[in-house]
Amino acid sequence: MPERNLISWNSMLAGYSRAGLAHDALRVLREMHECGERLEEATMVIGLSVCASSGALRMGECIHGYLEKNLCNCMEKNSSNTMVNNLNCSMDGDLNYLGVSSKVSLRDSGSFDRSLALRNALVDMYAKCGDIMRAFSVFERMPDRNVISWTAMISGFALHGMGEKALSIFSRMQEVGVRPNAITFTGVLRACSHVGLVNEGMHFFNVMSRNYHIKPGLEHYGCMVDLFGRAGMLEYAFKLVETMPIEPDNVILRSLISSCRAYGYLELGEKVAKHLIELEPKDEGVHVLLSNIFAKAKRWVNVRKVRKAMKDNGIMKTPGCSWIELKDGIHEFLQGDQRHPQSRAIYEMLEDMMKQMRLRGYIPNTSDVWLNIHEEEKETALSVHCEKLAVAFGLVSTRRKTPIRVMKNLRMCSDCHCVLKAASKIYDREIIMRDRTRFHHFKDGYCSCKDYW
Incomplete structure (x- = not known):
């Protein structure tokens, strides 16, 4: 293109992001900055989302620093209250990623008053990049919050296995009168699952439909199957799958198979796995689970048969990275x-x-x-x-x-x-x-x- 504008750059950034090409998305963001294009709110939200999905904490910190310096101008106004730690945030060689300092103190909550979306994106980014306490710090300093803000913090604590903290945030959310949505309850149920809060999970699953008239979806049923499965309550997990008003997807069934393998319900796990392979013959995850079930039972002939079937059908096991x-x-x-x-x-x-x-x-x-x-x-x-x-x-x-x-x-x-x-x-x-x-x-x-x- 002989000329590019903000829409051109954002389209490429969003395209790489949706395709899961984090390196390319962040490269576009750097080139955009180097070409003198001002990085606006939509650009920053997409950039933070890319950092969250790829775990690129340093890149996220650089974007945070850019926000403080260029969108808010608070670094110059509040230099006495701002802590700067210069980092080389390059992606390639010695290039400085955005040309600004990356670690900025969060004392000045007014820095992001202009954009609730940016603050929400920062909470999500820090949580998904492993710095849950910085995510909580951004959250606590928000002058206002919407349901996305609360949900991001609940989901963040759930992701880090901090179930009690997630439920505490949910209680605060209810106290201030913010109505939870279906995604909020997914975070709540996931928090219960990760730490084994079975009774609490059952309670919130019922509250969701009874008090808030939210119809449980596949994500909610999946969380409950995972909750029961992790706790070794396979009979409850199977009963829930059998009585679901909607057809369980492969994610739910794989969760059930994993629980069967973990707790020695090998025959049941084999039965579910074979059924799922009939429905999803190209699903490599199910083939691997079935192979693992056979291996745990030391049925090596069956292991070889599954591996051969995968090879014959061109199904490749995803390598660990x-x-x-x-x-x-x-x-x-x-x-x-x-x-x-x-x-x-x-x-x-x-x-x-x-x-x-x-x-x-x-x-x-x-x-x-x-x-x-x-x-x-x-x-x-x-x-x-x-x-x-x-x-x-x-x-x-x-x-x-x-x-x-x-x-x-x-x-x-x-x-x-x-x-x-x-x-x-x-x-x-x-x-x-x-x-x-x-x-x-x-x-x-x-x-x-x-x-x-």
Whole structure:
């Protein structure tokens, strides 16, 4: 295009965002700034949304800083009340991402009075990027809030496994007279599920329809099936699925299968999995779950049949991928990855981690390795899981006491959970891990989930 305007840039930004191409979306945002285009409210909301979905906390902090400096001009007006920590927030090389400082104090709540949408986007971004207390700080300093504000905070606490805090925010929401919507109740029910608040979850599920006349949707039924399943109440989960007024989707059925596998209801899990494969023959997640059920029962012939069926039908298992964001950009790791320029240092640190763990009595949990191989081979496969590599890279690449933030596209395995708990104590680091379903905060040898996940 010989000329571009705000609509042109925002269209490309939104397009990349919807396609899940976070790197490209943030690159467009940087180029937009470099071309002298003023970043308006809609641009910033999309940018913060991209940061939230990809876990790009530093990018989100840069956008926050840009908002303070360019949209609000509060940095100049309130320099005595503003704390600035200069960071190189580049995506490539040494380019400064937005040319501004990234960490800004939130003492001046009036900074964002002009845009409730921006404040809501900031709460969502900080929560989904692992800084739940900064999300809460933004939320607390809002001069006004709408249902989206309250829902974002409830969902944020739920994502971090802070069920009681989420329910406390919901109570405050009711006290000030803001009417919850269907999405609010999804956050409330998810909060109950993540910490095992079964009675509370049943109560809010009933309150939703009885007091607020909100008809439960698939998301709400899914939360309840997950709630019962995590608590080992499989009979309640099955009954709910059978009596639902709407057809359960593959997400609900996969949740049920996972619970069956976790609690040893292998025959029921196999039955549901086979039924779901008939409905969704290309769903790789269900094939993997069925394979795992057979592996747990040591039915290796059946495991091979499922794997062969996947191969014959061109169904590929999604590889585990973890990534960590530093000043120079985002670093990604696959299982056993050796492509990184600092690969040697990473594996030396990983070896030190395992050595320190063994001295403390660590025994690898090979129950999550669903292959018919020797125990030693299973232990080797576990030791190079992508989240372990990302944490090892964080340990060699950041200063002492600096929190390590890792994102993963799949659910973390039990062995990695055990290793990260120990590593947080051995190296005196807080490790914040976001997997497919929630955040885990590891500190001093403990996890915020209290091993209920």
